[in-house]
Amino acid sequence: MIHPESIYRYRRHVAPDGSKGTRWDLVGYEGTEWPVLEKTLKRDGARIIYHGLNTRNHKLGIWRGKEGADNGWVSEVFQPDIKKPDLGFGDLGERANAALLIRRDEQADTLTIMVFPGLGKQGLVLFEQWGTGAVRESILSNNVRIPQSLS
Numbered sequence: 001m002i003h004p005e006s007i008y009r010y011r012r013h014v015a016p017d018g019s020k021g022t023r024w025d026l027v028g029y030e031g032t033e034w035p036v037l038e039k040t041l042k043r044d045g046a047r048i049i050y051h052g053l054n055t056r057n058h059k060l061g062i063w064r065g066k067e068g069a070d071n072g073w074v075s076e077v078f079q080p081d082i083k084k085p086d087l088g089f090g091d092l093g094e095r096a097n098a099a100l101l102i103r104r105d106e107q108a109d110t111l112t113i114m115v116f117p118g119l120g121k122q123g124l125v126l127f128e129q130w131g132t133g134a135v136r137e138s139i140l141s142n143n144v145r146i147p148q149s150l151s
Contacts, residue, residue, distance in 0.1 A: 002126065002135045004101070004114035006031035008038075010049060012109035022052030024111050031139045034115055036074055036095050039064040051077070051104070051111055062090065062102075062113070077102055080127065087130070089123035099123040101130055103137075112137070 010024035026038050026047040038047045050063045062074040075090030088102040097120035103112040114137065116126060129135045 002116070002129060003138065003140045004031065004136075005117050005139070006034055006115040007137070007139065008034070008049075008113040008115070010051075010111040010113075012111070013048065014109075020109070022050045024049050024051050032115075034096075034098075036064070036092060037062075037113060037115070039067075039072075049074070049111075049113075051102075060088070062100075075100055078123070078127075080124065081131070084131075087127070089127040091120045091123050093120075096120070099126050101126055101135065 006029055008029045009027045011027050012020055013023040013025050014020055038049055040047050054061050060077045062077060064072040064074055066072045075092060077088040077090045079085055079088040081087065086104045086106065090100045090102065092098045097118055099116040099119040099122050101114040119126060126135055
């Protein structure tokens with residue numbers, strides 16, 4: 001059984017006019033904190049991430065927004081199973097040796113990112129194992145930390 005070290009949970013941001021874009025607001029996380037998976041907005045202190053189709057390179061991905069020399073790109077998101085378009089994987093690339101599994105629920109407007117350190121180039125393998133039940137969407141009970149609430 002493979003368990004993630006961290007699980008990040010987000011809710012889609014709804015603008016005052018009712019529109020929905022690529023911004024996702026952090027609800028909380030379990031396990032180890034990964035600062036690369038969030039950005040704090042200066043105007044209101046909201047902790048966010050962006051997930052969706054990047055119109056510049058036409059790739060589905062996760063990004064934080066450009067700051068200085070950092071282009072903000074966190075990970076490209078691959079969705080290899082056409083029957084499960086809301087499930088994907090990626091990795092943190094040069095930022096850290098960690099694989100990501102991503103679950104997006106369009107009806108509930110939620111996004112979950114699971115972090116697997118040390119498995120940076122093994123995202124596809126983890127994704128396939130996830131489908132067989134070998135990857136758990138929970139942290140090992142002896143490693144559980146109280147979730148950080150942002151409400």
